[in-house]
Amino acid sequence: MSSKPSIPKGTRDFSTEEMLKRDYIFETIKQVFRLYGYQPIETPSMENLTTLLGKYGDEGDKLLFRVLNSGDFLSSVEDNELLGREHIKLSSKICEKGLRYDLTVPFARYVVQHRDEITFPFKRYQIQPVWRADRPQKGRYREFFQCDIDVIGSDSLLNEYELIKVIDEVFERLKISTCIKINNRKVLSGIAGFIGEAERITDITVAIDKLDKIGIEAVNEELQGKGLSSEAISNLQPVLQLCGDNYAKLNKLSDLLSKSEIGMKGISELRTLLAHVDSSPLKCDLELDLTLARGLNYYTGAIIEVKSKDVNIGSICGGGRYDNLTGVFGMQGVSGVGISFGADRIYDVLNQLNLFSDIKVSSTEALLVNFGEKEANYALKILDLLHRLGVSAELFPDAVKLKKQMSYADSKKIPYIIIAGDDEIADNSITVKNMSSGEQKKIALNDIVSFVKDEIIRSK
Amino acid sequence: MSSKPSIPKGTRDFSTEEMLKRDYIFETIKQVFRLYGYQPIETPSMENLTTLLGKYGDEGDKLLFRVLNSGDFLSSVEDNELLGREHIKLSSKICEKGLRYDLTVPFARYVVQHRDEITFPFKRYQIQPVWRADRPQKGRYREFFQCDIDVIGSDSLLNEYELIKVIDEVFERLKISTCIKINNRKVLSGIAGFIGEAERITDITVAIDKLDKIGIEAVNEELQGKGLSSEAISNLQPVLQLCGDNYAKLNKLSDLLSKSEIGMKGISELRTLLAHVDSSPLKCDLELDLTLARGLNYYTGAIIEVKSKDVNIGSICGGGRYDNLTGVFGMQGVSGVGISFGADRIYDVLNQLNLFSDIKVSSTEALLVNFGEKEANYALKILDLLHRLGVSAELFPDAVKLKKQMSYADSKKIPYIIIAGDDEIADNSITVKNMSSGEQKKIALNDIVSFVKDEIIRSK
Numbered sequence: 029m030s031s032k033p034s035i036p037k038g039t040r041d042f043s044t045e046e047m048l049k050r051d052y053i054f055e056t057i058k059q060v061f062r063l064y065g066y067q068p069i070e071t072p073s074m075e076n077l078t079t080l081l082g083k084y085g086d087e088g089d090k091l092l093f094r095v096l097n098s099g100d101f102l103s104s105v106e107d108n109e110l111l112g113r114e115h116i117k118l119s120s121k122i123c124e125k126g127l128r129y130d131l132t133v134p135f136a137r138y139v140v141q142h143r144d145e146i147t148f149p150f151k152r153y154q155i156q157p158v159w160r161a162d163r164p165q166k167g168r169y170r171e172f173f174q175c176d177i178d179v180i181g182s183d184s185l186l187n188e189y190e191l192i193k194v195i196d197e198v199f200e201r202l203k204i205s206t207c208i209k210i211n212n213r214k215v216l217s218g219i220a221g222f223i224g225e226a227e228r229i230t231d232i233t234v235a236i237d238k239l240d241k242i243g244i245e246a247v248n249e250e251l252q253g254k255g256l257s258s259e260a261i262s263n264l265q266p267v268l269q270l271c272g273d274n275y276a277k278l279n280k281l282s283d284l285l286s287k288s289e290i291g292m293k294g295i296s297e298l299r300t301l302l303a304h305v306d307s308s309p310l311k312c313d314l315e316l317d318l319t320l321a322r323g324l325n326y327y328t329g330a331i332i333e334v335k336s337k338d339v340n341i342g343s344i345c346g347g348g349r350y351d352n353l354t355g356v357f358g359m360q361g362v363s364g365v366g367i368s369f370g371a372d373r374i375y376d377v378l379n380q381l382n383l384f385s386d387i388k389v390s391s392t393e394a395l396l397v398n399f400g401e402k403e404a405n406y407a408l409k410i411l412d413l414l415h416r417l418g419v420s421a422e423l424f425p426d427a428v429k430l431k432k433q434m435s436y437a438d439s440k441k442i443p444y445i446i447i448a449g450d451d452e453i454a455d456n457s458i459t460v461k462n463m464s465s466g467e468q469k470k471i472a473l474n475d476i477v478s479f480v481k482d483e484i485i486r487s488k
Numbered sequence: 489m490s491s492k493p494s495i496p497k498g499t500r501d502f503s504t505e506e507m508l509k510r511d512y513i514f515e516t517i518k519q520v521f522r523l524y525g526y527q528p529i530e531t532p533s534m535e536n537l538t539t540l541l542g543k544y545g546d547e548g549d550k551l552l553f554r555v556l557n558s559g560d561f562l563s564s565v566e567d568n569e570l571l572g573r574e575h576i577k578l579s580s581k582i583c584e585k586g587l588r589y590d591l592t593v594p595f596a597r598y599v600v601q602h603r604d605e606i607t608f609p610f611k612r613y614q615i616q617p618v619w620r621a622d623r624p625q626k627g628r629y630r631e632f633f634q635c636d637i638d639v640i641g642s643d644s645l646l647n648e649y650e651l652i653k654v655i656d657e658v659f660e661r662l663k664i665s666t667c668i669k670i671n672n673r674k675v676l677s678g679i680a681g682f683i684g685e686a687e688r689i690t691d692i693t694v695a696i697d698k699l700d701k702i703g704i705e706a707v708n709e710e711l712q713g714k715g716l717s718s719e720a721i722s723n724l725q726p727v728l729q730l731c732g733d734n735y736a737k738l739n740k741l742s743d744l745l746s747k748s749e750i751g752m753k754g755i756s757e758l759r760t761l762l763a764h765v766d767s768s769p770l771k772c773d774l775e776l777d778l779t780l781a782r783g784l785n786y787y788t789g790a791i792i793e794v795k796s797k798d799v800n801i802g803s804i805c806g807g808g809r810y811d812n813l814t815g816v817f818g819m820q821g822v823s824g825v826g827i828s829f830g831a832d833r834i835y836d837v838l839n840q841l842n843l844f845s846d847i848k849v850s851s852t853e854a855l856l857v858n859f860g861e862k863e864a865n866y867a868l869k870i871l872d873l874l875h876r877l878g879v880s881a882e883l884f885p886d887a888v889k890l891k892k893q894m895s896y897a898d899s900k901k902i903p904y905i906i907i908a909g910d911d912e913i914a915d916n917s918i919t920v921k922n923m924s925s926g927e928q929k930k931i932a933l934n935d936i937v938s939f940v941k942d943e944i945i946r947s948k
Binding site: 032033034035036039040041042043044047048051062063064065066067068069070071072073074075076078079090091093094095096098099100101102107110111113115118119122123124125127137138140141142145147149151152157159161170171179182183184186187190193197304307308357358391392395398404405408409412415418419420421422423424425426435436439440 | 492493494495496499500501502503504507508511522523524525526527528529530531532533534535536538539550551553554555556558559560561562567570571573575578579582583584585587597598600601602605607609611612617619621630631639642644646647650653657764767768817818851852855858864865868869872875878879880881882883884885886895896899900
């Protein structure tokens, strides 16, 4: 093989610079998670397909990456099944495992499997990659990182409020202006009932979720195409056209849904959340958005989505309340609520807004120049000393031209160059060059410790 | 589905406690990597199978997890191929991607792909999971973490020496007593040549690699079984029985291999390495072990393996020099050397030796008790203040019995409980209970800042 190697489409390598920028995002998010008492767990990359299938809708099932069984994967498949070529059915016979699609379903599985070791309410955070066989495009990858927190085992709305605070704090620390959009699945159910189409809630929410993108005419057409009656569509119009501030919207909704028990329950939940927020104002905007539905079937209460106000890139964080997710794994009556930060989109936002400027690329503080065997042996003793003092330092491994060693230091942005040639060996010293000031000075071996403490460590 | 869910065999969930212990290992290793000037990169979990196949021997190829192509994966497979049921051949037609087997091959691929962006010598570290469809057993998992450093683009033996220093420093910080075993592939080639079986180097190294486990008789039998002549086996005996300290072994080897150019080159490399080590003694032991071969075909020079002296668990770190690895991806003449720390085995060693005792399990410093709506609203203001002061704190989300809230605090090992009931609300105070001393005191709202600074933050 001699053509340049490549990686699967939709996947990425991360260079050192990208790694440091990503670490900054992960560290910021983790610190806030910990500040609010969330604890880390991790789950395996592969889950049994029985765990994953049926949790994300038909579309989601198609986007799962399946892992071929080891050994003779065909041994339990009959000839006629092979020739039938039903690839979806066949894939379940030759693959038992899949790569996780998100962190929420594996978390629900974790909770059920480890229920006896967990103290509830269980507040966990989890930062790991997920995989989706989506069509790759700008800002959409087949392997990407999610940063999730969930509280499971408590249906208190204080949890929803806490998630809003966490979002507010994370984006304030990252200096990204955001708008948090909230909605409630119960309100959506109320609306579907109010227009006489309770059964059609999925079609209705899918359609109105597009209002932002395609406009009200197109939404109405889509609803008509789905077979909703003209009367239902006409009854829906006041909801689609709801305007004013959050309270104005809620008041109008209360009028419309006054006869819907579930709708009024959703409105009451939203009011409680807003009251908490009012008592301790957020740095970001909070907007009630009735068109917010999100694709996931498992939401039953609050629905949350966060958008950057300065970069048009879709949702950078989202989540909601799910009452039944552990139920599918055999553990009933446990409600959970959680959100997921999309590290990759947050990365793109910070990049576009130039908010990464302060990230330090090099970890190396000092490069010792290599002039040959004798000098290298002298330099190794200096290197030992620097390492003992906690200074990140390296000796260039080859005795090549000084120019090449300097350009290495340059490209790694190493701030100090240490030169130890015949002169320095003769009088037990080193010469240190500060790469930003250009200043160069000779330092006796006995003075290295104080030099390091006064200058290198202090400038870090 | 109502049976308890599970995860694929050979994979693991990590609880919070396990996560914190693992983080301690990763952080310790990372700090040493950075101290020596290594920079982080990451590569995707999935690589094209063309990148992975043929790099790990036939056994390795079998252990690769293959990812089924999305959509109709059978579309390019003929009926007769299906009925032929050659599962290995078929798997290559229905799977283009696989999960990475180690970090070295993806790193070589990365270097070739990004050669124009990289400054050589390139010192990178990489900490990510790898996957192998190995038979799961104690201490062997199908998903496990490797922590790798490699230097590529320099054939200086200073790199091998640096890796030895890194190993020494990592295990000193982790307080694990270790023995570093070293060998050199050139010496193994010299030995194979010396006994007149240069072509059989793989069979010979595979056999003598087992000396430790099965003893000299069994090794000789295995060699005989592989078809080695009695004369060759008899010539090999002095090598197998080599004893004494490192220099004694090298002197004896020099006599035996004096006519082998490659063998003498290997001996000279080992001498250089030992000379460096002598000038700055290690904390761990360093032992020349001629039976050390390791399975990987791509090693060409130094071979390194590390064992715990107190726990019998196999290799906890290993690596070596590879001269041709980027060659298979079309980039010739670039030599690399690297080592990989096995985080999972290191975890087991630390656990067995009880060296994890100081890991702090809770991140939460203070739990605010929830007595109901009014009290919770008062507590939320305290919570805001604590968060602004950087104190990790949480309000229990439900107004359940005090006992339940206390046992939650207990299981999360939260050191401070904050009580704010009617009395406290009436006189603008809180009651703080120190869970380790049992001491309880009332603090005015105005004094919270100084209390936090004097007591909570100081005790962290």
